[in-house]
Amino acid sequence: MPIIETKNLNLFYDKFHALIDVNIAIKEKGITAIIGPSGCGKSTLLRTFNRMNDLIEGVAMTGEILVGSENILGPGIDLVGLRKKVGMVFQRPNPFPLTIYENLVYGLKVHHMITSRDELGGLVEESLKAVLLWDKLKDRLYASALSLSLEEKQRLCIARTLAVKPDIILMDEPCSALDPIATLKIEETARELKKDYTIVIVTHNMQQAARISDDVGFMLLGRLVEFGKTGDVFNRPQDKKTEEYITGRYG
Numbered sequence: 001m002p003i004i005e006t007k008n009l010n011l012f013y014d015k016f017h018a019l020i021d022v023n024i025a026i027k028e029k030g031i032t033a034i035i036g037p038s039g040c041g042k043s044t045l046l047r048t049f050n051r052m053n054d055l056i057e058g059v060a061m062t063g064e065i066l067v068g069s070e071n072i073l074g075p076g077i078d079l080v081g082l083r084k085k086v087g088m089v090f091q092r093p094n095p096f097p098l099t100i101y102e103n104l105v106y107g108l109k110v111h112h113m114i115t116s117r118d119e120l121g122g123l124v125e126e127s128l129k130a131v132l133l134w135d136k137l138k139d140r141l142y143a144s145a146l147s148l149s150l151e152e153k154q155r156l157c158i159a160r161t162l163a164v165k166p167d168i169i170l171m172d173e174p175c176s177a178l179d180p181i182a183t184l185k186i187e188e189t190a191r192e193l194k195k196d197y198t199i200v201i202v203t204h205n206m207q208q209a210a211r212i213s214d215d216v217g218f219m220l221l222g223r224l225v226e227f228g229k230t231g232d233v234f235n236r237p238q239d240k241k242t243e244e245y246i247t248g249r250y251g
């Protein structure tokens, strides 16, 4: 059973029809990548999965988005609870101007998950281990998060998302501000995390999608043109437009 499934999902920014009849089924655990040219709707689709688009004025949606078995477009949805379950990592690392420790326990306070000091310490350790930063930062937990390198900041942001125990992590071009070596480290982190979490990543970098994803969706002008196992989509695309895009002949 998919962990996220959209049924005839349409999204409008006022009159602009940004997502058109999108039907996608994302498997639990593993990495699903969304690729496509600039402006095709990748980030818009990703942001529907935890209803981050609601923060933009003039957005309207039709259709269904099932997360687990719940239609998150239905009435009475607990958005705070949804965003705890479906965490998000952005393009530019955005740690709070607080200590590393405070960044990691921040979400626990917001979600009233505060436990004992020992338990908080345990969660901090667990989250930093998951992003392979524990050994490096365990003696610097009270240093400012702003003193970290860009790549460490991004891994800290991933750890901050993990601390509140999500099921799904949305990543919107998480490496676009990083150099190639830092990019590979984030990819290594994502590969580790996919054992325990479902990751949906938007990337304009096709090599990255090919390297790390299990499934991939190709979008064009608001539509999901093709979706399938990464090896199949890259090696045997069914749609001519997908083929043109992945062979660099698009446009």
Ligand SMILES: Nc1ncnc2c1ncn2[C@@H]1O[C@H](COP(=O)(O)OP(=O)(O)OP(=O)(O)O)[C@@H](O)[C@H]1O
Pocket: 013, 016, 018, 036, 037, 038, 039, 040, 041, 042, 043, 044, 045, 056, 204
């Ligand atoms: N807040 C907004 N208001 C109006 N239109 C928007 C808004 N955000 C995005 N759009 C439009 O929706 C379309 C899809 O944008 P989106 O950012 O989802 O595409 P994308 O594939 O992620 O692009 P990129 O790779 O450049 O980030 C674009 O035409 C964009 O101009």
